[in-house]
Amino acid sequence: MNIRVQAAAPAQRKAHPPARELGFGHYFSDHMLLWNQDAERGWHDARIVPYGPLSLDPACMALHYAQQIFEGIKAYHGDDGGLRIFRLSKYVERMQRSALRMCMPPPEGEGLQQAIRELVLLDREWVPTDPGSALYIRPNMIAADPYLGVRPSQSYLLYVITSPVGAYYPEGFNPISIMVEDRYVRASQGGVGEAKTGGNYAATLLSQIDARRQGYTQVLWLDGRERRYVEEVGTMNIFFRLDDEVITSPLTGTVLPGVTRDSVLEVLRQWGECRVTERRLAIDEVTDAARSGRLREVFGTGTAAVVSPVSQFAYKGEVYRVGDGQTGPLSRRLFDHINDLQHGRLPDPLGWAPRIDT
Ligand SMILES: Cc1ncc(COP(=O)(O)O)c(C=O)c1O
CATH class of the missing domain: 3.20.10.10 (D-amino Acid Aminotransferase, subunit A, domain 2)
Incomplete structure (x- = not known):
């Protein structure tokens, strides 16, 4: 799959928070992936762009009828300096099953895995190295038709953002x-x-x-x-x-x-x-x-x-x-x-x- 990349300009790049302040889900890396789907063109226009707000029509169906799915995946900085994503294909398969249940077109699996890998590699500086920390990967897919009425949308936006997260147990493994x-x-x-x-x-x-x-x-x-x-x-x-x-x-x-x-x-x-x-x-x-x-x-x-x-x-x-x-x-x-x-x-x-x- 061909993924267009628009790298963030130096002024758009954010400072990296100190490891001890990461917590969970507060910070986001410099880029995000966008990928569209509609009945005419199928999945098209996969692109990585600087992280920023989405522009959505207020009638966007996901906002009214909750036709939406997401995932939660992690990339790790290994002891050997390598970058690893744990069981990526398994999470992508689950997203495909969630899509079918919510009457959405399942994202093409190989394409989504490739896109996630490319996004993480582009923002590799955002994968934290402290023990217990990771880069949390959040794919999200929403019904995009601007329409009021309950039916499956005919167009969708899939986007992926990533967030450096700290050790879940900063003070130890407490029950x-x-x-x-x-x-x-x-x-x-x-x-x-x-x-x-x-x-x-x-x-x-x-x-x-x-x-x-x-x-x-x-x-x-x-x-x-x-x-x-x-x-x-x-x-x-x-x-x-x-x-x-x-x-x-x-x-x-x-x-x-x-x-x-x-x-x-x-x-x-x-x-x-x-x-x-x-x-x-x-x-x-x-x-x-x-x-x-x-x-x-x-x-x-x-x-x-x-x-x-x-x-x-x-x-x-x-x-x-x-x-x-x-x-x-x-x-x-x-x-x-x-x-x-x-x-x-x-x-x-x-x-x-x-x-x-x-
Ligand atoms: C409701 C619910 N159950 C279980 C899990 C655990 O699933 P996983 O191990 O894939 O993160 C999650 C997290 O994704 C969840 O949201």
């Missing part, structure tokens, strides 16, 4: 506490829960604020029908270790098929030390296990934090402790292993973290 939501639901069977579309996130804000007010970091969602089976947490999938069985909810349409979830399942199966199951898990089974001391570890998985250990959770007014309330050994080991793969410190037989700069 979080979560609140089990038994009032609101995030998704239900037949809905759009498995698509990465903005409305799924807007729907979680009320619960998130409530959880924060009560001193919890994240919300654990239960299934939409019975409010009984655990699904996922905030922007992470969730795993429970009951004795030596590690359980995560199956992908039945209501849970985002996390790339980190998939990586963790694969690594656990390679290690072969625990029984790994994707099955429905009732919250009552989790509370019983916590009471009887069988609940050894709970952790979330996601691109932002990789692995996020959980030390306690609240359900129907009761607080349950996980294991001894500290980060569990499996969470720690998984975090280190995936982090090492992402930075090129381990052999990579599955080709998850290829260098993009050679």
Whole structure:
């Protein structure tokens, strides 16, 4: 694919913030990718331009009917100085599936991967080098027709921006506490829960604020029908270790098929030390296990934090402790292993973290 590049002029280039101030999602690199699609021309006019505001018609359909999808991917600066993007093809495939669910034309996979690699290479100075930091890559696709009325748009804009992000755990690998939501639901069977579309996130804000007010970091969602089976947490999938069985909810349409979830399942199966199951898990089974001391570890998985250990959770007014309330050994080991793969410190037989700069 031919991608036109308009490099930012020196005056358009921004100062790089100090590593300790990066946080998550506050800063953006110098360039962005734009790519258009319509029925007549298909995907066309891929171009990299200086980062800046988009000009949108106020009637732009994405702004009214939320026909929109996005992704979240990371590029890493390896110990050998190389640049790596973790499992890029897997994220692109998920974006294609989200597109189909939201009645949008899936972006051409090879083309999108190439475009992302070129964007990251052009802004390679923006890939932070401090331990734990990365360049977060955010592809976003929106319905672009200026039209009022509910139907699929006939034109789309896909754009990609990138953001240097700091270590998710600047003060160490600290466990979080979560609140089990038994009032609101995030998704239900037949809905759009498995698509990465903005409305799924807007729907979680009320619960998130409530959880924060009560001193919890994240919300654990239960299934939409019975409010009984655990699904996922905030922007992470969730795993429970009951004795030596590690359980995560199956992908039945209501849970985002996390790339980190998939990586963790694969690594656990390679290690072969625990029984790994994707099955429905009732919250009552989790509370019983916590009471009887069988609940050894709970952790979330996601691109932002990789692995996020959980030390306690609240359900129907009761607080349950996980294991001894500290980060569990499996969470720690998984975090280190995936982090090492992402930075090129381990052999990579599955080709998850290829260098993009050679
Ligand atoms: C709702 C939700 N679940 C799970 C995840 C974890 O997915 P991944 O590991 O691909 O980042 C995310 C983050 O993308 C998410 O937004």
